[in-house]
Amino acid sequence: MKRRDFVKGIGIGTLATSSLVTATASAKPKIKWKMVTTWPKNFPGLGTGANFLAKTIGEMSGGRMEVKVYGAKEIVPAFESFDAVSRGTAEMGHGAAYYWKGKSEAAQFFAAVPFGLTAQEMNSWLYHGGGMELWREVYAPFNLIPAAIGNSGVQMAGWFNKEINSLADLKGLKMRIPGLGGEVLKRAGGTPVSLPGGELFTSLKSGAIDATEWVGPYNDLAFGLYKAAKYYYYPGWHEPGTTLETFINKEAFNALPDDLKIIVMNACRIANQDMLAEYTARNNKALHTLVTKHKVQLKKLPDEVLLKLRILSDEVVSEIAGKDPISRKVFDSFSSFRKQVIEWHKVSEHAYMNARAL
Amino acid sequence: MKRRDFVKGIGIGTLATSSLVTATASAKPKIKWKMVTTWPKNFPGLGTGANFLAKTIGEMSGGRMEVKVYGAKEIVPAFESFDAVSRGTAEMGHGAAYYWKGKSEAAQFFAAVPFGLTAQEMNSWLYHGGGMELWREVYAPFNLIPAAIGNSGVQMAGWFNKEINSLADLKGLKMRIPGLGGEVLKRAGGTPVSLPGGELFTSLKSGAIDATEWVGPYNDLAFGLYKAAKYYYYPGWHEPGTTLETFINKEAFNALPDDLKIIVMNACRIANQDMLAEYTARNNKALHTLVTKHKVQLKKLPDEVLLKLRILSDEVVSEIAGKDPISRKVFDSFSSFRKQVIEWHKVSEHAYMNARAL
Secondary structure, X not given: OOHHHHXXXXXXXXXXXXXXXXHHHOOOOOEEEEEEEOOOXXXXXXXXXXXXXXXXHHHHOOOOEEEEEEOOOOOOOHHXXXXXXXXXXXXXXXXXXXXXOOOOHHHHHXXXXXXXXXXXXHHHHHHHOOHHHHHHHHHHHHOEEEEEEEEOOOOOOEEEOOOOOOHHHHOOOEEEOOHHHHHHHHHOOOEEEXXXXXXXHHHHXXXXXXXXXXXXXXXXXXXXXXXXXXXXXXOOOOOOOOEEEEEEEXXXXXXXXXXXXXXXXXXXXXXXXXXXXXHHHHHHHHHHHHHHOOOOEEEEOOHHHHHXXXXXXXXXXXXXXXXXXXXXXXXXXXXXXHHHHHHHHHHOHHHHHHHXXX | OOHHHHHHHHHHHHHHOOHHXXXXXXXXXXXXXXXXXXXXXXXXXXXXXXXXXXXXXXXXXXXXXXXXXXXXXXXXXXXXXXXXXXXXXXXXXXXXXXXHOOOOHHHXXXXXXXXXXXXXXXXXXXXHOOHHHHHHHHHHHHOEEXXXXXXXXXXXXXXXXXXXOOHHHHOOOEEEOOHHHHHHHHHOOOEEEOOOHHHHHHHHHHOXXXXXXXXXXXXXXXXXXXXXOOEEEEOOOOOOOOEEEEEEEHHHHHOOOHHHHHHHHHHHHHHHHHHHHHHHHHHHHHHHHHHHOOOOEEEEOOHHHHHHHHHHHHHHHXXXXXXXXXXXXXHHHHHHHHHHHXXXXXXXXXXXXXXXXX
């Protein structure tokens, strides 16, 4: 919020209510927080989502709180942000929970699970199915309070330079696909590779890799991946509703007055919804551009391949439950919610989309 | 927020920040608003959604603002709330935009459109596709500012006492189905009936009507409709993502200080997301109860019937565009967004749900 708008806001407050509002308002921002992120500064969708969250907190606090966003490497490298916030170097961080698998295997359930929950299902599990309480439990030993602050929706399966007609075509396939999806590909005979976003185009173009997934049309178009691969496959079985997160230093949070605590947590919910709405709108435009302007060939992964990937995914995800007691607890909650919500969405969301496509 | 918690919150604020916070905090709530609703007080999902919105505004304002919720008939009857807020009898209202068709035909696009947008698509259109700006334009002549404050997700097609095997089975069917869905049924040869929720059970049980739609498993289970009908049909083609709304008196809103303006509008976004998450979780549990405990027979409307209903729906919805210039403008925006987002969701949400169901 600009100082000018802020003062203007107060003017209205004074007329409408009491002089006490003026007293608060004339105070300069007292609480200054740093937000470290796992994205390059202003990275479309994700980095801009961090900016949106910071701005929302600032505006709702009437300027009493100011959150400054730092891109990866500005204070700490991307994957050190969890530790940095844990020890209080920054008050909050912005990333995705699967990055912290090394800290806790259970963290993966709060980002993306192959053949797991969609964005709508994930929010339902988190806010009304016990998921949020479990997430807090998982992060508590690290002195952190988590919150969901965005969702990409269903991603794309990725860019390929060869056709995938059967499971045999995945054998030996060198593909950039991190995390649980990568483990599934490995069990299907492929070779998962881990590469930062900035290296995808060159690696694909040079043939160093045969395929890569990234996010969806909006981010993929910006990277120009259509110039490096023949086919754009769907659906993103490995990331069906990737949840982005913030993690907040517990002492910093506890030191906030109650209304700012509520404002910070609620700003997270707004950011969570806004990112999904933005991705939905931008993906839909970018897909149109990719298909009509750049003549990208969209291809669906064959059912036989999807079915086999699903079986392997269930195997990989179930194994996490065996790692430690908290992972078992999260897996049980996630799985039972998933099972039941699939039954409901079969007759609602899914059946409706089928009807609309007739 | 309780007075006790409020004071406790301030204590923390004083330690962490400045004494000015204490000055504000010791002030009693200065801004008191009334919210009239179109639901019975505390009605599950919808009435409780109004309570959630009021509570969120109160908490985020640190007690500076207090919104009191009134059920239908407590101040004005349900369908007079639009006028009541317009003239300032209450500062805000809680309903669904299709109730105000008589005020503006265009309003219907902001609630539920047969074969229209899902919840995720609707939010994307509203927040990132120009929908919200149009909604404000539609309500401006009535001295009102609208916001989305909830979504039911895809509803059910309804409870039937006869099987629907072909379009011929809709002929002469006496069904409670209001709004645009009712108009579509009429064109298919049925007889749409308008009845308040409280009369559904008796009318269905006595045979006064052959069928009724209501919301989804959560609300339908509470009404005991499974005791009055044989079949529970899906999907809810007529309400694929019903958006609930608030409408705020313009002068009352403009008199708020800037941070409270932002808090009120953001509380709406939180309520919007929360209701969908709650409906998703509760519908999924209630469906399980209906099927396993009450042995309800779920039936899908035949494709032939759905296809014909879609064609009739397109006809009915297109006709709204011809009513007046603003309806044309909203229809054009809605339709072009719908067309493009369907293409995107074919390869994402829909394709993923197909893959998961293999």
